[in-house]
Amino acid sequence: MKQYHDLLRHILDNGEASSDRTATGTLSYFGTQTRYPLRDGFPLVTTKRLHLKSIVHELLWFLSGDTNIKYLKENGVSIWDEWADETGNLGPVYGAQWRNFPSLVATDKQKDDHPLYHRGSIDQISNLIEAIKKTPDSRRLIVSAWNPAEIENMALPPCHTMWQVRIVGGKMHLQLYQRSADMFLGVPFNIASYALLLKMLAHVTGYEAGDFIHTIGDAHIYSNHVDQVNTQLQREHFPLPSLKIRRTVSSIFDFKFEDFEFENYQFHPSIKAPVAV
Numbered sequence: 644m645k646q647y648h649d650l651l652r653h654i655l656d657n658g659e660a661s662s663d664r665t666a667t668g669t670l671s672y673f674g675t676q677t678r679y680p681l682r683d684g685f686p687l688v689t690t691k692r693l694h695l696k697s698i699v700h701e702l703l704w705f706l707s708g709d710t711n712i713k714y715l716k717e718n719g720v721s722i723w724d725e726w727a728d729e730t731g732n733l734g735p736v737y738g739a740q741w742r743n744f745p746s747l748v749a750t751d752k753q754k755d756d757h758p759l760y761h762r763g764s765i766d767q768i769s770n771l772i773e774a775i776k777k778t779p780d781s782r783r784l785i786v787s788a789w790n791p792a793e794i795e796n797m798a799l800p801p802c803h804t805m806w807q808v809r810i811v812g813g814k815m816h817l818q819l820y821q822r823s824a825d826m827f828l829g830v831p832f833n834i835a836s837y838a839l840l841l842k843m844l845a846h847v848t849g850y851e852a853g854d855f856i857h858t859i860g861d862a863h864i865y866s867n868h869v870d871q872v873n874t875q876l877q878r879e880h881f882p883l884p885s886l887k888i889r890r891t892v893s894s895i896f897d898f899k900f901e902d903f904e905f906e907n908y909q910f911h912p913s914i915k916a917p918v919a920v
């Protein structure tokens with residue numbers, strides 16, 4: 644994960660002090676891109692301990708279309724607690740947009756079912772899998788969590804706003820556009836989560852997983868994370884682990900937590916930091 648350290652260093656050296664919504668203050672650098680080839684190993688940060696359970700359960704929860712933290716809580720994951728309302732709801736965040744992007748324009752099938760246009764919804768993940776199978780050379784393999792019509796009902800407007808899959812040279816690549824990135828707390832999770840998503844998509848469609856490309860809008864280090872970042876940067880990297888998928892899974896929606904095994908994950912101790920709410 645040399646790339647991740649290089650980016651942290653780049654922001655420390657070139658970032659500008661900025662105010663922000665949470666009133667914490669950041670060092671910010673606008674516009675970065677980092678590539679993580681999965682053949683080098685699975686991109687887990689090794690210079691601090693990552694809570695892998697949170698990463699895997701969060702992704703399974705997004706894919707299931709769920710937007711209530713109940714499932715996360717039942718599985719010991721607390722990263723979304725601060726943003727949920729008293730019933731555990733987050734509003735129409737990632738899961739809702741990925742699986743049920745609301746639409747007022749009827750699809751062709753709905754037009755047949757009903758003469759009038761009516762409210763429908765788009766399962767972007769099912770459509771993506773279908774499109775990968777039908778038109779693997781497509782440059783339109785995109786999933787968007789950014790829905791301007793629903794932003795105000797969300798607990799937090801999506802940070803990972805859209806991602807694109809591209810199959811070229813027999814390999815599947817995935818690029819994420821992240822509008823805002825908490826480099827110390829959120830980003831190690833985000834990299835692992837999208838690399839895992841790429842592995843899952845490649846697995847169910849029969850491709851080799853290629854590169855995860857992480858494009859960031861505002862890449863920031865919160866002012867109360869600077870000491871932690873400096874501690875982390877003094878640590879030596881361990882070799883990257885590998886991810887084993889324990890059985891053959893044919894639908895992206897059938898993966899279970901137990902299907903994933905991170906082999907040889909060696910890490911330095913965790914580094915605590917406050918999350919900016």
Ligand SMILES: Nc1nc(=O)c2c([nH]1)NC[C@@H]1CN(c3ccc(C(=O)N[C@@H](CCC(=O)O)C(=O)O)cc3)CN21
Nearest residue numbers: 694697721722723799825828829830832914918919920
């Ligand atoms: N300021 C901020 N940063 C984020 O990264 C972030 C948000 N807000 N809001 C929404 C989600 C929630 N995410 C979070 C929230 C907390 C941690 C966190 O506290 N991580 C600790 C403990 C991990 C654990 O025990 O699960 C860490 O050491 O990584 C990480 C990601 C990512 N997102």
Ligand SMILES: O=c1ccn([C@H]2C[C@H](O)[C@@H](COP(=O)(O)O)O2)c(=O)[nH]1
Nearest residue numbers: 664800802803823824825829830833
């Ligand atoms: O997956 C995530 C979710 C959130 N973040 C961070 C990025 C920012 O620090 C905050 C969101 O604040 P905004 O004012 O809405 O930009 O959460 C992340 O890094 N990764």
